[in-house]
Amino acid sequence: METCTRMTLFDARDHEVRYESGRLIYTEALIEGRWAGRWWNPHGHVEFPGIGSPEPAFGLEAGGQPLRDGWSFLAANEAAGDDGGVRHVVVELLHERASVAVRVHTLLDGTPVLCRFLEIENRSDRPLPLTAVNPWCGELWRPDGFLGMQEFTLGYFTQADWACEGWFEWLRLPAPQPMNDGRTRVRSDRGQGHDAPFFIVRNDTKGEYFIGHLAWSANWEMEFDRRTAPDGRSTALWFRIGPWASVARRVLAPGETVTTPAVHMGHVSGDLDDAVQAMHGHLRRSVLPVPRAERRHLVQMLVPCDQGYYMAAEFNEDAVRRSIDVAAEIGAEVFTLDAGWWDITCDWYPSKTRFPRGLEPVREYVHERGMLFGLYIESEGGRGPIERSWVGRTHPEWLGPKNIVNLSKPDAAAWVESEIRRVIEEYRPDLYRLDFNPQFTGEGMRTERKGFSEDDYLRYYAAFDGIYNRLRRDYPDLILQQCAAGGARNDLGTARHFHETYLTDGLWMPHVLRVYAGQTLALPPESLVIALGAPGWKGPLDTYLRATFSLSTPLIAFGPAPSVAEINPEARAAFARYGRICREFIRPLLPTCRMYHHAPVSAHGGVTSGGWFAVEFASPDRTRGWQP
Amino acid sequence: MIRIGADPSDTFHLIPRGLDCSRTYRVTFDSADATATVDGLSLMRDGLRIRLESAVMSELLLFEAV
Numbered sequence: 013m014e015t016c017t018r019m020t021l022f023d024a025r026d027h028e029v030r031y032e033s034g035r036l037i038y039t040e041a042l043i044e045g046r047w048a049g050r051w052w053n054p055h056g057h058v059e060f061p062g063i064g065s066p067e068p069a070f071g072l073e074a075g076g077q078p079l080r081d082g083w084s085f086l087a088a089n090e091a092a093g094d095d096g097g098v099r100h101v102v103v104e105l106l107h108e109r110a111s112v113a114v115r116v117h118t119l120l121d122g123t124p125v126l127c128r129f130l131e132i133e134n135r136s137d138r139p140l141p142l143t144a145v146n147p148w149c150g151e152l153w154r155p156d157g158f159l160g161m162q163e164f165t166l167g168y169f170t171q172a173d174w175a176c177e178g179w180f181e182w183l184r185l186p187a188p189q190p191m192n193d194g195r196t197r198v199r200s201d202r203g204q205g206h207d208a209p210f211f212i213v214r215n216d217t218k219g220e221y222f223i224g225h226l227a228w229s230a231n232w233e234m235e236f237d238r239r240t241a242p243d244g245r246s247t248a249l250w251f252r253i254g255p256w257a258s259v260a261r262r263v264l265a266p267g268e269t270v271t272t273p274a275v276h277m278g279h280v281s282g283d284l285d286d287a288v289q290a291m292h293g294h295l296r297r298s299v300l301p302v303p304r305a306e307r308r309h310l311v312q313m314l315v316p317c318d319q320g321y322y323m324a325a326e327f328n329e330d331a332v333r334r335s336i337d338v339a340a341e342i343g344a345e346v347f348t349l350d351a352g353w354w355d356i357t358c359d360w361y362p363s364k365t366r367f368p369r370g371l372e373p374v375r376e377y378v379h380e381r382g383m384l385f386g387l388y389i390e391s392e393g394g395r396g397p398i399e400r401s402w403v404g405r406t407h408p409e410w411l412g413p414k415n416i417v418n419l420s421k422p423d424a425a426a427w428v429e430s431e432i433r434r435v436i437e438e439y440r441p442d443l444y445r446l447d448f449n450p451q452f453t454g455e456g457m458r459t460e461r462k463g464f465s466e467d468d469y470l471r472y473y474a475a476f477d478g479i480y481n482r483l484r485r486d487y488p489d490l491i492l493q494q495c496a497a498g499g500a501r502n503d504l505g506t507a508r509h510f511h512e513t514y515l516t517d518g519l520w521m522p523h524v525l526r527v528y529a530g531q532t533l534a535l536p537p538e539s540l541v542i543a544l545g546a547p548g549w550k551g552p553l554d555t556y557l558r559a560t561f562s563l564s565t566p567l568i569a570f571g572p573a574p575s576v577a578e579i580n581p582e583a584r585a586a587f588a589r590y591g592r593i594c595r596e597f598i599r600p601l602l603p604t605c606r607m608y609h610h611a612p613v614s615a616h617g618g619v620t621s622g623g624w625f626a627v628e629f630a631s632p633d634r635t636r637g638w639q640p
Numbered sequence: 641m642i643r644i645g646a647d648p649s650d651t652f653h654l655i656p657r658g659l660d661c662s663r664t665y666r667v668t669f670d671s672a673d674a675t676a677t678v679d680g681l682s683l684m685r686d687g688l689r690i691r692l693e694s695a696v697m698s699e700l701l702l703f704e705a706v
Contacts, residue, residue, distance in 0.1 A: 285657060521696050522644030555642055555698040558670065562700060593670075597702060608657045612644070623647030623695075630658025635705035637658050639641065640698075 015122030017099040027085040033120035040069050045081040049150030054281040071146030098298045111136035125278030125294035131271050134264035139462035141260035148275040149252030152222050155241035162217040162247045172205030175518030177499035178531030181618035185238045195237040203453035208503035210534040221287035224277035227504035230469035231256045257467035284615040285608050292536040303491050303511040309599050310346045313339035313568040317352025320570035328366035338571040340381040343591035347378045348386030357396030358403050360435050371439045386443035391432050393417045394450030412457040414450035420471035429479045448496040480509035512541045526619040538602040543567040561594040562640040605629040642698040655687035663705040670700035
């Protein structure tokens with residue numbers, strides 16, 4: 013059956029725009045000066061004329077004034093260009109009083125998950141401070157007199173702490189006090205929190221789900237409001253999601269346009285598996301980049317200088333050669349030189365004392381042993397004695413909290429990009445592993461612009477997006493992998509630029525499995541790199557290997573021994589056995605597999621429920637599957 | 641599956657959801673290095689009971705339609 017993506021404009025009916033992707037239908041229209049999200053249907057049913065919500069489909073506030081009403085419709089068109097089979101619709105609106113134009117972008121890829129972002133243009137002759145931006149909001153479920161009091165359950169990542177990525181829990185709406193004031197508001201305001209902006213909300217009365225991401229790596233807020241209709245006989249659910257700051261998200265100069273982070277949101281009828289598989293399908297089809305076929309999901313081993321068998325001064329060329337031998341012996345296909353090959357963070361040159369011959373001999377030896385060479389970098393700074401580095405000494409004004417190189421400053425961003433390019437071209441890695449370790453930066457950096465205080469994060473991540481769009485274009489063979497103190501940027505804002513996303517630094521058993529169970533609700537398993545084996549965890553080898561080799565792209569941290577001679581022979585055989593299962597059975601299925609969450613995360617349990625971990629993978633044709 | 645904490649039972653009742661009830665599967669039990677042939681309907685209706693007595697014990701199952 014052909015996949016449906018369609019946009020239909022009903023100009024005579026309040027400029028209603030109907031989006032269809034798969035069986036999903038969603039409509040918006042201009043109702044009394046509001047661009048309203050009218051109705052959703054996941055079954056392909058068309059609503060009767062005149063039915064729909066009057067609630068705005070986006071939220072915008074300029075100088076503290078909400079721009080709910082006062083919009084006029086200009087046009088609805090399909091964007092030109094090749095989007096890889098994705099239909100791209102742009103609705104243009106104008107707010108005359110505020111002199112603001114908004115272009116509402118919607119991408120339809122045939123799955124029941126739509127992608128939505130806004131372009132906001134200041135058409136006035138004065139600065140425009142955007143004090144609130146919600147790229148998507150509105151009523152998800154409308155009051156329904158036949159169904160009565162609909163009940164809703166919200167699931168989201170509840171922990172911002174280090175190593176607690178994907179800490180998914182369910183909550184019946186409305187949340188209990190003091191979390192809500194009638195509404196349920198969830199905010200991440202720690203800067204680089206480990207709680208990616210992701211949600212699943214279930215209508216327990218109708219058996220339907222919404223599942224959504226905000227593609228955004230800094231602070232955010234989402235809100236859900238279970239509302240009782242005026243007649244008191246039915247309920248609806250309203251939501252909004254967007255980046256958060258206590259000051260202006262962005263100050264637009266006259267004539268300037270800003271693009272908001274995207275929201276990827278799907279509406280699915282069925283069970284939790286259906287909702288999760290719909291999101292995985294969307295991300296695979298039109299969002300996440302895929303490396304060259306022979307470079308997908310390779311078995312990796314890495315060694316850093318701050319943990320493992322060779323630390324500090326011991327982390328040198330000789331030790332790394334021994335580790336390369338270990339990696340080859342246990343079947344690794346990529347060897348990554350991890351943190352600490354330099355002397356001063358942000359001076360991305362090999363340590364003169366530990367790698368006096370540079371990295372070329374290391375790279376050559378990795379290739380000689382039949383593996384690809386991976387190289388780690390923390391290009392945006394964020395830890396270490398950066399004040400002693402070139403950038404710290406010559407451009408301290410580029411540094412923000414925790415010595416982050418502030419990408420919102422164009423010169424700083426250009427320098428970071430040029431250094432990444434130099435590292436790629438000089439050291440020629442096959443895999444580039446980005447890390448970012450400032451930990452929590454709160455509201456981060458601000459800049460005074462035309463009398464308004466502006467949060468720097470929108471400019472920061474616009475620069476970040478530009479850097480990685482260009483790097484992907486210019487180095488198409490390079491495997492791009494990202495981590496951030498574990499998974500502080502396991503959101504779609506960052507993950508969409510990288511082939512691989514590192515699950516977590518919480519590598520100890522069984523904690524890592526709880527993280528995995530939650531995180532894979534949001535991201536498909538093949539996009540994640542899973543490493544097990546915290547330095548203090550030397551538990552059952554078979555469990556370690558089953559988990560490492562069967563859940564995602566395998567990453568062996570540190571290796572099983574400091575040298576080949578010290579590898580236990582039976583352990584070596586076990587590595588070989590599970591490596592073979594991974595390469596021959598799991599790897600071919602992983603990129604298209606359907607995933608089923610049994611425990612601890614399920615339709616009714618979060619990461620802390622129960623004492624079992626069980627997930628299931630199956631090929632789309634249901635002929636093969638595995639259950640780690 | 642992997643036992644990750646306290647639970648009243650030492651047995652997990654797994655009911656696969658991604659198989660085809662009209663097919664027959666060769667099921668590999670990795671810990672025993674053994675296989676069994678089971679029809680999909682039985683797997684999806686009755687499931688498999690996997691006993692793991694202690695924390696961090698595990699099993700890996702592979703399903704292949706025959």
